[in-house]
Amino acid sequence: MIENTSPLKDISVLDVSRILAGPSCTQLLGDYGADIIKVERPLNGDDTRYWGPPFLKDEAGNDSLESSYYLSANRNKRSITINMAETDGQQLILELAKESDIFIENFKVGGSKKFGLDYESLKKANPKLIYCSISGFGQTGPYANLPGYDFMIQAMGGIMSLTGPEDGDPYKVGVGIADVMCGMYACTAILAALQHREQTGEGQYIDISLFDTQVAWLVNSAQNYLTSGREPARYGNGHPNIVPYEVFPTSDGYFALAVGNDAQFKALCDVIKRPELAEDSDYQKNSSRIVNRKKLIPILRKTFIFEVTNYWLKLLKQQGVPCGPVNTVEQVFEDPQVIHRGMKLKMPHPHFPDEEIDLIGNPVKFSRTPVSYRHSPPALGQHTNQVLSELLQKTESEISNYRHNGII
Numbered sequence: 001m002i003e004n005t006s007p008l009k010d011i012s013v014l015d016v017s018r019i020l021a022g023p024s025c026t027q028l029l030g031d032y033g034a035d036i037i038k039v040e041r042p043l044n045g046d047d048t049r050y051w052g053p054p055f056l057k058d059e060a061g062n063d064s065l066e067s068s069y070y071l072s073a074n075r076n077k078r079s080i081t082i083n084m085a086e087t088d089g090q091q092l093i094l095e096l097a098k099e100s101d102i103f104i105e106n107f108k109v110g111g112s113k114k115f116g117l118d119y120e121s122l123k124k125a126n127p128k129l130i131y132c133s134i135s136g137f138g139q140t141g142p143y144a145n146l147p148g149y150d151f152m153i154q155a156m157g158g159i160m161s162l163t164g165p166e167d168g169d170p171y172k173v174g175v176g177i178a179d180v181m182c183g184m185y186a187c188t189a190i191l192a193a194l195q196h197r198e199q200t201g202e203g204q205y206i207d208i209s210l211f212d213t214q215v216a217w218l219v220n221s222a223q224n225y226l227t228s229g230r231e232p233a234r235y236g237n238g239h240p241n242i243v244p245y246e247v248f249p250t251s252d253g254y255f256a257l258a259v260g261n262d263a264q265f266k267a268l269c270d271v272i273k274r275p276e277l278a279e280d281s282d283y284q285k286n287s288s289r290i291v292n293r294k295k296l297i298p299i300l301r302k303t304f305i306f307e308v309t310n311y312w313l314k315l316l317k318q319q320g321v322p323c324g325p326v327n328t329v330e331q332v333f334e335d336p337q338v339i340h341r342g343m344k345l346k347m348p349h350p351h352f353p354d355e356e357i358d359l360i361g362n363p364v365k366f367s368r369t370p371v372s373y374r375h376s377p378p379a380l381g382q383h384t385n386q387v388l389s390e391l392l393q394k395t396e397s398e399i400s401n402y403r404h405n406g407i408i
Helices: 021-031 087-098 119-125 150-156 177-200 210-216 219-228 262-271 275-279 286-291 293-304 309-318 329-334 336-340 384-392 396-404
Strands: 012-015 035-040 077-081 102-105 130-135 204-209 245-249 254-258 323-325 344-349 352-360
Touching (some): 012 021, 021 035, 021 077, 021 130, 021 177, 077 384, 087 384, 102 177, 119 130, 130 177, 150 210, 177 210, 204 210, 245 293, 262 286, 286 293, 384 396
Parallel strands (some): 012 035, 012 102, 035 077, 102 130, 130 204
Antiparallel strands (some): 254 323
């Protein structure tokens, strides 16, 4: 057993969420040391177990195990199966909540109350409980009862209006970023609530939604609008406040150029042997380059297209101009910096005790309480007997009866 030296090693989390926002939150808490009990439906479990291909293959080479989607957000958890539709199942969850520090759910609004697992009910059993509800639009407001999925939240929350080519269709971000960022906000909110409980002994309720967090992480683009009153334009790979700051084609691919100040722009002009551009009043200052981007960008594109990517990257880096290749995902995991920082890791899988699977690493590097990788993404119900006997002192006979009656 890998030693748990992480900062939340004494914290227990009862996670009845599924899909991505809740599970990504609890994976972070698990990486930080918390004991995550993932509650799933018997037989089926979390929907994302089946969101593939690709899937892990069994020993015969068949796609019969967990999907890569599920694997991405369920490390450092123990899986138990409980039928919440049954009264005895609800009672088991209530008993587990009494022993937990944190409860996380993403039912439809009002769904937890139907099962007797709403905050007020659990608070009576455990006043110190921190209860986090994740939903599409929050627990209040005119949209509260609507379902919320990442794609529609990206559309409604404004990010798609900012993403994509200037004259083309609006684009979604290539990953489920509304879900992931909601999970991030939920994690930080829970950590803040833990600090409050440490000071006061009080638990509390956290209401967090994909829609609210999507609006929040519009950050500077939204603030540009609030400050100026002007609707932000779509710039493709360009930046609304910095020029040049986008992708440029070369003779064999693309690279990203991120000129963050006027000194870097002067260095860029020296590299491309166009020093006069840095003295031109249309381009000398960033504010002028923003106004004249439609003149400047074509000049740069016509210059970069005549050499290969590595030629430009080498020269630009020598002059301290921020730049980088546009890597494929394969190239990302072959990158020496990614390897050095441990952003790809190997863990054993419950179906392959003598083998390991590749997973994405946690980016946080603590100096005293490092992240620990204790559990690979669990098989469905892998820890049911262990958790019920360990946390609730259920006997083998009681567990057998629960299983016989379809409760677990």
